[in-house]
Amino acid sequence: MLTDPWPTAFLFFAAAAVLPLLPKGLLRALLLLVVPLAAAWQIWTLDLGTFAQVEFIGFQLDLMRVDKLSRVFGLIFCLAAFLGNLYAWHVRDPVQQVAALLYAGSAIGAVFAGDLITLFFYWEGTAIASVFLIWARGTKAAYHTGMRYLIIQIGSGVILLAGVVLLYRETGSIAFERMTLGSVATWLIFISFGIKCAFPLLHNWLQDSYPAATVTGTVILSAFTTKLAVYALARGFAGTEILIYIGTIMTLFPIFFAEIENDLRRVLAYSLNNQLGFMVVGIGIGTEMALNGTASHAFAHILYKALLFMSVGAVLYRTGTSKASELGGLYRTMPLTAMFCLVGAASISAFPLFSGFVTKSLILDEAGAGHHPYVWAALVFASAGVLSHSGIKIPYFTFFAHDSGKRPAEAPTHMLWAMGITAFLCIAIGVYPDPLYALLPYPVEFHPYTMGHVVGQLQLLCFALLAFGVLMRTGIHPPEIRAINLDTDWTYRRFMPAVVTRVADAVSQFWSAKMRFWLRRVEAVVGRLFQVYGPEGRVAQSSPTGAMVLWIAVFLGVTLIVSFLS
């Protein structure tokens, strides 16, 4: 036990505890950068195996299970925390800084959790820590959005807890291993993962909350929660067939919403949802290569998604808006941000030589090899969809298109560095994927750069671009307008509140009316007792009544004491 290394998550928690004690400014920002690097170093140098096992309430908790699957997720989480914190270098709000540390720490802790109780603890940890990144915006809307987010996130946690309890009752074990759907317990755990993974119909917390977070908060949020859920599914439900179909739907429906959404950070949230779909399909297929695809796609995705959120965030930071209808032509004064955004767009669209290409092909290839023609066709369609909103819409309507007349300054230096490093990694992975492949859970026998792959992908993307050109020139492409679109959140933002308010009012009225009736009766009885036995006219005054009752009590007490001693 003593020779065991510290669980990586504790590094973050310790830093979160120390941070408020440091002087405001440079030291705190530095701490935020050093901790993820130290954590990554620790993970990198650890041997595979299970460490930090503790005995608790009769359970053995495995705080640190390092295997190839958890290691790759742990590493990318550290990297994402580093990049997010670098991007947030200018933030001096200790709440956001501590929340970022606790959030990243919880996510990393969950990834290394070897048992379901530990997983549950960290699962809830990510929920609580992350809401502060939304609340930190400090507006009424952000407060309400945060509450909605929190209830759904903690809801996922309590469903997990219920599932774990039932599973423990069923099997007598709390180990976090591969499960098969069948019992209520496993279904509950599955749904709990599904909420955080933004399964269709359970997804809307994502699009609701990410655009409401702070400029830097959204970048940090985008990395952890959903990818933690992907990891958990990959660990617990690999090869579960239903995931193929869930994932396919996930890749499809967000692309329609993303197309007509005005807030670019929400467009990216829809796009994130769509990318998760690819990973979920990989988990559903469940072969070694498909799981490799999921893990690598998660790795690449965290980077390019963060890059896109960073670039839109930088625009928001400089102009005060992230709405497509208000932006355009910013390349003139923010050319570097525009370039980084294009790198992110190319990566998510999976252009050859960019990171998305070398990871998504793994999943697409396995969908083909597994002979799921419809799934495969849907994924290819979704790939074209990604191009439309993330590849074209984000950079085009922000930095090009018609000139909005806005002339913001270039993003601050630290943001440029964060974007630059991330962009470099996106290209590096695309050009030379072998180091990433080597990190994956299973040996990789895959060559993304074959003639067929490259030409096929380029055809798909270029013809889609051509279609965009045609639609723009003919004026068919829908314009960006100031509006919102309904989604499933309508049910709990408009419909349910109305119902709940009514029910709550009814319950409270029922009780107060009922109880008032009964209480009057009881009071009448007590009152009469007082009138008969108490001194007349003194009932209405507190002090004498109080004193009287005190003396009764004292009398009773003294009687008891006397009886002790006699």
Added chain:
Amino acid sequence: MDTNTAILLTMLLPLGAMVTNLVFRDSPNLRDGLTLAASVATFLTVLGILSTVGNGTTEPMVLFEVLPGLDLAFNVEPLGLLFAIVASGLWMVTHIYGIGYMRGNNESHHARFFACFSLAISAVMGIAFAANMFTLFLFYEVLTLSTYPLVAHKGTPEAIRGARTYLGVLLGTSIGLQLVAIIWTYVITGTLDFEKGGILAGHISGPMVAVLLALYAFGIGKAALMPFHRWLPAAMVAPTPVSALLHAVAVVKAGVFTMLKVGIYIFGIDFLAETGASEWLMWLAAFTIIASSVVALTKDNLKARLAYSTVSQLSYITLGMALATSMGALGGGMHIAMHAMGKITLFMCAGSIYVATHKTNISQMNGLGRVMPITYFSFLVGALSIIGLPPLGGSWSKWLLAVGAADRDQWIMIAVLMVSSLLNVAYLLSIVGRGFFLPDSDGTAAPKVAEAPLLCWLPPALTAFGCLVLFFIAGDILNFLSPIVAPN
């Protein structure tokens, strides 16, 4: 010092504090200092009992025989000892807080206030160490009577009304129902002793078991089972230290403690499980959990919201007993400690806010967290513990209760616990969110940090830390309690 003397001392020390409060009514520092000394001494005495007895059970010490089989008697057993540790430990904290609150708030009649307070603690110790139902009942009534003046303390018409409801419901239920149940039990069994495995098995059967249980369950009004919960919100007119200790710890926990005692030592878990007599109680507790949480959502007054939250949380413990499984009973027992620590934190924070700003409604508290960060942070920690989130104590008791429900295949009860958590999030964390992140309600809040006096913010910070500690010692608490359900 032998254990029996120690037991007496835990009751006599607070009683002595009452006397000194009345004698030295005009020298505040001496008075408060002596009371603090008494509270520390009481706590140490209880710890002394812990160190000699551990989680064993001592032979009853009979002081006085009323009728054959009807004694005034005390003994030590794990559940009671846990309750005594919690109550006496939190008494120290609350007393410090009470001094800060009463002085910071310029309340009147300090001496009477602290005298009643001490008497109430004495009664709680009697309840905790009672060896039979008769003794427990006597101290239960002393507790009701001694806390009445505390509730009426402010002397306003509203306070009088609240206090009358308080007294009416508690006395009415205990005399009208609980006493009947006790007499009934005595008549059919000839004893009222708390015995492992219960005393009723073999003496009563069929639907009568459920009826007797109903008399107890409703008769223990302090457990605030719906529909006899109204006294608790009504008692919120009391000064906040009273709400904190008595209505988050001593009085309400005396209620659910009695409920657990009745379930475990009068009926017996196995007997309840065999007869299914507690099935309806389980549903009623579940209803109370959800309904009062929903009511709490609608309350804008902070203390009223906390009161309804307490009603809900007390039913967790009743539920644990009604599940009639050993895990449920242990979870219920543990929840006494976990909820006490969390809820007292919340109440003390509410009081600090009142002392500092004289605000009582949540809608007026926007942005206050930035002014009183320590108070609000403590509130956050307490709230997370109540919700049952790691790394705070409340998560373990909730886990045990859920395991207990799973043991009975009561999936709906698990669902109730989970839904309740979400409701807790909605009505507790919204307060924190508003406080830290919303713009000031009226623009009057001080722009910089302006906490309540030290004696007001330090105690809740300590209990918040206690919630964290409880998470890590939960395993020890579980081991400590386990004999209460161990087979004979």
Added chain:
Amino acid sequence: MGEHKRKKPEHLPALGRLLLWVDRPGSANKIFWALAVVCALLFVLDFTYDKHGHFHIEELPGFYGVYGFVMFTALILAAKTLRIFIKRPEDYYGDRAVDSEEYPADQLDKERYHAD
């Protein structure tokens, strides 16, 4: 907006100045037709190597191109139709949603571009 009129292109950052090309008259046309040429080349490329996919349809020359073009167009049209049904004003959810509120200015650094 007088200020930004004063800003002559030569004051923009070098990269920004370079990119100004895209806004010149006729540039959009050039880009579009260049893209069309690239597409045509890619189509022709399909005949130059031995295609083998998991499905027969993949082996059709230009399959990916046609699929991309058609599906992209279908997607845009479908989304446009969807908008008719689900579009709502920005303040639909009132002050409980961020859509109709300004981002708090004190957390931003809304610096305008300064020429050196």
